[in-house]
Amino acid sequence: MNPRLKAQIRLELFRCAAAGDFPTYEDFYKQLARKQMKGRFPYQRHFDAIAKEERKLGYPDITFVVRRKDPTNPYPSQIDFRSAKPTPSPSQLKSLKNGTNRIIALYCPTGTANPY
Numbered sequence: 001m002n003p004r005l006k007a008q009i010r011l012e013l014f015r016c017a018a019a020g021d022f023p024t025y026e027d028f029y030k031q032l033a034r035k036q037m038k039g040r041f042p043y044q045r046h047f048d049a050i051a052k053e054e055r056k057l058g059y060p061d062i063t064f065v066v067r068r069k070d071p072t073n074p075y076p077s078q079i080d081f082r083s084a085k086p087t088p089s090p091s092q093l094k095s096l097k098n099g100t101n102r103i104i105a106l107y108c109p110t111g112t113a114n115p116y
Contacts, residue, residue: 001049005043005046006049009050013066015049016065016066017065023065024066024067025037026069046097052081060102064103075116079095079102094116097114
């Protein structure tokens with residue numbers, strides 16, 4: 001794993017949170033790589049490492065700010081290190097909502113709504 005890329009991804013996740021932005025995987029990739037994403041999201045291993053580090057330190061999973069494009073199923077592709085496809089389980093949804101509420105309270109502008 002490229003530590004510099006991981007640091008850039010982490011920084012972009014926090015930038016999104018600080019702006020109250022919950023981008024799609026495609027939009028997040030475009031912001032970070034400055035080009036269109038082709039195929040699968042290439043940063044899942046980095047997301048997993050960042051999520052584990054944040055949780056170990058007692059912070060919410062910052063990767064929850066990135067979501068799927070599908071308006072009928074806008075949740076992250078993975079929640080609590082398990083696939084959320086085709087839809088998240090009730091325990092995953094509860095974890096996502098709680099984690100996102102904590103992200104909003106810690107990092108987002110006042111009045112940011114939970115997208116989930």
